[in-house]
Amino acid sequence: AQRVTQPEKLLSVFKGAPVELKCNYSYSGSPELFWYVQYSRQRLQLLLRHISRESIKGFTADLNKGETSFHLKKPFAQEEDSAMYYCALKVQGNKFYFGSGTKLNVKP
């Protein structure tokens, strides 16, 4: 069965420090991975998807099929990056399965 694991519930870093939010997945089919972000008092929104291979707000994520990982990275965190981040796996049938989320707290 499909599964998404985000091992860190909370990640605190100082402004300007590098950030890596971990995500591992389990899926027998061809995976399609996404990162969603939820800022305070806002709804979930798409941050990036692995197929696009793009950098959004300085964040990047590379799909590593060997390690079944899709970690989210940013070289220099900003205070406005503080939010909940969810890793999500899209499976056949266009259904999404989410990890439990990591709260990123960027301190000044």
Place this chain on the structure above:
Amino acid sequence: GAVVSQHPSRVICKSGTSVKIECRSLDFQATTMFWYRQFPKKSLMLMATSNEGSKATYEQGVEKDKFLINHASLTLSTLTVTSAHPEDSSFYICSAREGSVYEQYFGPGTRLTVT
């Protein structure tokens, strides 16, 4: 951008009663809507997928007679929690997708409290 609304944002009901939650796509036609449930400090759990004009597809472990989903139009899906119990108290979130586009747009969620 695409906007999805949910109504109500909060609802308190008594045990044994039913409560309906609406999910609307405001500026696009949502051919597919998803319903999620979020437990405190936990992930969003996919409950069901609904396609306009057809029966919803429920995830394993989700009682279809308990959580009735209707997607009668391209802009509206409803989730009815029947004979609610305190353990149904949760945060329910819907999302909507247009056509075969991969991106889904999320509603703000509905906080259900069953007393």
